[in-house]
Amino acid sequence: MLAAYAARIDANDPLSALEVGERPDPTPPSGWTTVSVRAAGLNHHDVWSLKGVGLPADRLPMILGCDGAGVDADGNEVIIHAVVPSDGWTGDETLDPRRTLLSELHDGTLAQYVAVPTRNLVPKPAGLSWAHAACLSTAWLTAYRMLFVNAGLTPGATVLVQGAGGGVATALVQLGAAAGYRVWVTSRDEARGARAVEVGADRAFASGERLPERVDGVMETVGQATWSHSVKALKPGGVIVTCGATSGDAPPAELTRVFFLQLRVVGSTMGTRDELDRLMRFCAVTGVRPQIDRVLPLEQARDGFERMLDADLFGKVVFTRP
Numbered sequence: 001m002l003a004a005y006a007a008r009i010d011a012n013d014p015l016s017a018l019e020v021g022e023r024p025d026p027t028p029p030s031g032w033t034t035v036s037v038r039a040a041g042l043n044h045h046d047v048w049s050l051k052g053v054g055l056p057a058d059r060l061p062m063i064l065g066c067d068g069a070g071v072d073a074d075g076n077e078v079i080i081h082a083v084v085p086s087d088g089w090t091g092d093e094t095l096d097p098r099r100t101l102l103s104e105l106h107d108g109t110l111a112q113y114v115a116v117p118t119r120n121l122v123p124k125p126a127g128l129s130w131a132h133a134a135c136l137s138t139a140w141l142t143a144y145r146m147l148f149v150n151a152g153l154t155p156g157a158t159v160l161v162q163g164a165g166g167g168v169a170t171a172l173v174q175l176g177a178a179a180g181y182r183v184w185v186t187s188r189d190e191a192r193g194a195r196a197v198e199v200g201a202d203r204a205f206a207s208g209e210r211l212p213e214r215v216d217g218v219m220e221t222v223g224q225a226t227w228s229h230s231v232k233a234l235k236p237g238g239v240i241v242t243c244g245a246t247s248g249d250a251p252p253a254e255l256t257r258v259f260f261l262q263l264r265v266v267g268s269t270m271g272t273r274d275e276l277d278r279l280m281r282f283c284a285v286t287g288v289r290p291q292i293d294r295v296l297p298l299e300q301a302r303d304g305f306e307r308m309l310d311a312d313l314f315g316k317v318v319f320t321r322p
């Protein structure tokens with residue numbers, strides 16, 4: 001079958017570690033099933049994998065991809081939940097210290113077929129296209145948990161999203177706006193900020209710009225480049241929810257402000273299978289659909305990865321099966 005996979009690790013030139021070519025069809029172990037993939041979403045996680053973050057060289061070659069939607073062995077249309085808990089784990093899968101994501105220990109979704117635990121399949125609503133369904137299980141699920149599970153904010157609150165164009169950032173804007181939050185964004189690029197306003201943000205600001213008032217919560221995916229601004233943007237008692245550090249992991253911690261203003265800093269990773277189910281219902285009820293930057297055939301996976309690294313990206317890159 002055709003697949004996009006990490007053949008090597010290269011921390012400096014991740015795309016040189018990517019191959020798009022033939023891999024053996026999966027053979028699912030007991031309790032797993034094979035899904036015929038119709039569409040698969042790309043995430044920054046796939047770039048981290050090519051750099052060797054979370055993917056040691058002894059697991060290569062590894063088919064990339066966490067997001068996917070397709071048809072299971074019984075002909076059901078399904079969305080794949082990417083979090084694979086360890087054997088015997090019960091409860092919130094994201095709290096399992098030995099959990100993995102598809103493409104970390106087991107081959108991922110950027111392929112014609114993928115093997116997944118049967119319990120990781122969630123029925124796809126008929127009204128959701130394959131491309132939209134393929135965006136939900138990673139960036140969108142992460143945004144859902146950040147906003148609705150971990151932030152502890154109620155509708156009407158003002159939420160700042162750092163960065164406008166990434167998959168998680170666009171999901172935060174669209175979900176937050178649909179749920180009645182006042183969403184502000186920052187961007188390094190005025191045009192991307194304007195596009196964020198088009199998909200639901202109330203206002204856009206330049207990265208690091210002083211805001212007209214302090215906010216109730218900040219959603220962080222950028223890390224080092226925006227952290228100080230995030231801390232300074234908060235009202236006393238406000239919350240930062242962080243799920244990523246694209247620009248680096250060594251910001252000044254701003255501890256004095258954190259303790260003096262009694263700020264909360266909350267980590268957030270992916271979401272549970274039940275939260276994915278609720279996210280799909282949220283999309284069905286509100287009519288919200290993931291912002292897609294472009295859809296490409298899987299054969300052109302390299303172009304999609306290049307787009308992911310392009311600063312102009314706005315929304316998700318999705319691959320469709322050959």
Ligand SMILES: NC(=O)c1ccc[n+]([C@@H]2O[C@H](COP(=O)([O-])OP(=O)(O)OC[C@H]3O[C@@H](n4cnc5c(N)ncnc54)[C@H](OP(=O)(O)O)[C@@H]3O)[C@@H](O)[C@H]2O)c1
Nearest residue numbers: 044142163164165166167168187188225244246247269270
């Ligand atoms: N913990 C989890 O479960 C989880 C799940 C999903 C993603 N993540 C992480 O969250 C991060 C975001 O992922 P993503 O898929 O949404 O894509 P991404 O490509 O990393 O998103 C790029 C975003 O970062 C912003 N940005 C601002 N300053 C930047 C800088 N100096 N360098 C680079 N980017 C900057 C960009 O905004 P402007 O260019 O508009 O300023 C853009 O919105 C990644 O680090 C990813 O690994 C974590």
